[in-house]
Amino acid sequence: MKKMRAIRNIRLCTKDCLCLYVCPTGASDTENGQIDATKCIGCGMCVQSCPSHALSLVPYEYPAQQVKEPAMIDDLHRLISSKSKQESAMRYLKQHQQDPIIMQLAQAIETSNRVMAEDLAREAGYMLPQSQNTHTLLQMIIETVDDENIKKMAKELVKLLPVND
Amino acid sequence: MAKYVCQVCGFVYDEDQVNPLVLWDELSSDWVCPLCKAPKSAFKKEKSQQKDVLKREEVNKNWTTKEISIILSNLAKGCEKQYLEHEQDLFLKLSEYYQNLEEDLPTQALSDIQSDVDKDLSHHYPLAHEMADQMKDRGAKRAIVWSEKSTNMIASLIERYQQEKENLTKDTKVFVCEICGFIYIGAHVPEICPVCKVPSLKIHEVKRGYVL
Numbered sequence: 533m534k535k536m537r538a539i540r541n542i543r544l545c546t547k548d549c550l551c552l553y554v555c556p557t558g559a560s561d562t563e564n565g566q567i568d569a570t571k572c573i574g575c576g577m578c579v580q581s582c583p584s585h586a587l588s589l590v591p592y593e594y595p596a597q598q599v600k601e602p603a604m605i606d607d608l609h610r611l612i613s614s615k616s617k618q619e620s621a622m623r624y625l626k627q628h629q630q631d632p633i634i635m636q637l638a639q640a641i642e643t644s645n646r647v648m649a650e651d652l653a654r655e656a657g658y659m660l661p662q663s664q665n666t667h668t669l670l671q672m673i674i675e676t677v678d679d680e681n682i683k684k685m686a687k688e689l690v691k692l693l694p695v696n697d
Numbered sequence: 698m699a700k701y702v703c704q705v706c707g708f709v710y711d712e713d714q715v716n717p718l719v720l721w722d723e724l725s726s727d728w729v730c731p732l733c734k735a736p737k738s739a740f741k742k743e744k745s746q747q748k749d750v751l752k753r754e755e756v757n758k759n760w761t762t763k764e765i766s767i768i769l770s771n772l773a774k775g776c777e778k779q780y781l782e783h784e785q786d787l788f789l790k791l792s793e794y795y796q797n798l799e800e801d802l803p804t805q806a807l808s809d810i811q812s813d814v815d816k817d818l819s820h821h822y823p824l825a826h827e828m829a830d831q832m833k834d835r836g837a838k839r840a841i842v843w844s845e846k847s848t849n850m851i852a853s854l855i856e857r858y859q860q861e862k863e864n865l866t867k868d869t870k871v872f873v874c875e876i877c878g879f880i881y882i883g884a885h886v887p888e889i890c891p892v893c894k895v896p897s898l899k900i901h902e903v904k905r906g907y908v909l
Contacts, residue, residue: 539780543898590779601832606756607825608837611844613756614817616763617802618810624801625809632906633863637807640871640880640903641851647878648844649764650771655840658768661775661784669768673791682794685787692784 536574536589538567544586551578551587560587596697597659608656615649661689662696700743704849705879706733706891710740733891734883739853751820766795807855814852818845843877846892850880871903 540551542565551560559571560578567578567587579587622642626635657665673686698712701721708730712720721740728737760768773788804810822845829838858865865882872881877893886897 594779598836600837601834604828604832604834604837606753607821607828608840609756610754611817611821611825611841612764612767613761614813614821615844616761616767618813619767620763621802621804621810621813622807625804625807627801628804633866634807636866636871636903636905637854637858640873641807641810641854643873643903644847644851644878644880646767646770647873647875648847649767650774651840651877652844653764653768653771654775655834655837658771659775661772661779661781661788666772669765673765679794682791685791689784689787689791692781 534572534574534592536576536591537569537572538574538576538578538587539590540565540567541586541588544584546584546586548583550581550583554578554581594660594662594696597657597663600655600657605656608652612649612652612656615645615652619645619649660696662693664695664697666693667695701740702743703730703733703735704739704741704853705735705846706730708732709743734881734887735850735891736853736857738856739849751824753824762795762798766792769795807858811852811855814848814855817848818852822848843879843893847874847878847880854880854882866905871905872900873903874900 538560540560545565552558554577555561556575556577557571557573559568559573562568574589576589579589619642622638622645626638626642629635629638657663658669660666667690670686670690674683674690677683677686699721700712701710702708703710710721712718721742724737726737729735730739769788769792773785773792776782776785776788822841825837825841826845829835829841854865869882869884870886872883872886873879874881874890874893874895876895876899877890879890879892881887881891881900886900886902889896890900
């Protein structure tokens with residue numbers, strides 16, 4: 533079983549094309565700029581030869597996420613709740629306001645709160661989509677949601693992302 | 698003589714070090730941080746080390762639907778980092794569903810969130826800092842440090858809007874960092890984010906008269 537595969541950050545790629553010369557399987561030479569994962573053997577030659585550091589190796593299986601202390605999670609939870617509340621308030625404001633500057637600032641503060649809350653959630657036990665925490669959340673969605681389409685998507689995610697911790 | 702610390706980037710205005718001496722109170726109100734351009738209102742006087750005893754509120758063990766939406770869009774980002782595009786798309790759809798499940802909080806003005814911002818800064822952050830230090834959780838500490846700075850910027854934005862109204866963004870643009878949430882007001886996007894130091898390609902303009 534292959535452990536790693538190469539990926540290309542297209543924004544960094546300066547089209548020096550050294551990867552095409554060093555790849556033993558031709559996996560780096562594709563029409564859409566992505567590495568062909570079916571051909572990539574994870575040897576890392578392209579990563580070492582790329583002058584613009586656009587290539588990196590990523591694992592097929594990620595290590596389990598770090599365990600977080602419950603008291604730490606609670607402190608992060610309080611912050612997430614507050615950011616969520618502020619995001620919702622600003623979302624309401626921008627949709628019910630006519631003043632373009634208030635709308636603009638409300639949009640900025642809404643986005644800011646979403647970004648902050650996501651980052652705090654990541655540190656509160658939701659780093660990896662393959663974690664038990666994520667799995668438990670998806671199960672809760674499957675059990676409580678009425679919308680069949682949403683239920684189907686949550687089930688698909690459970691299947692696609694096996695638990696790794 | 699006193700010291701005043703920029704709550705955004707940490708720059709210290711030390712009255713003892715300024716030559717010739719200009720007292721903090723003598724600086725004009727449109728003076729900005731020389732490092733990150735945060736307004737004067739983003740500075741706080743350095744306090745002597747005397748701590749108030751803060752109490753933790755009860756935490757709701759169940760996530761609200763809006764909070765679930767946040768966790769789900771964060772997991773979409775987690776999939777993006779693993780190049781799992783289909784999974785990312787599914788998480789985003791679930792996140793959107795949860796965001797719209799309940800009504801948003803009726804709000805009349807930007808300053809309606811002032812008390813929540815103040816509570817974050819006076820209570821939630823000091824407590825979370827203390828806990829992260831105690832647990833040696835550097836990851837949590839990072840998220841706390843970044844978002845506290847971005848929250849300080851929001852606090853000063855709201856305050857400035859009260860005073861300056863539409864002049865606040867006259868002839869300038871508004872940007873938000875997609876990594877740490879820092880809001881930047883200026884004519885041009887900063888080369889790197891003053892808070893998380895990400896390069897400008899991850900800092901986006903919020904246009905006027907355009908609602909996402």
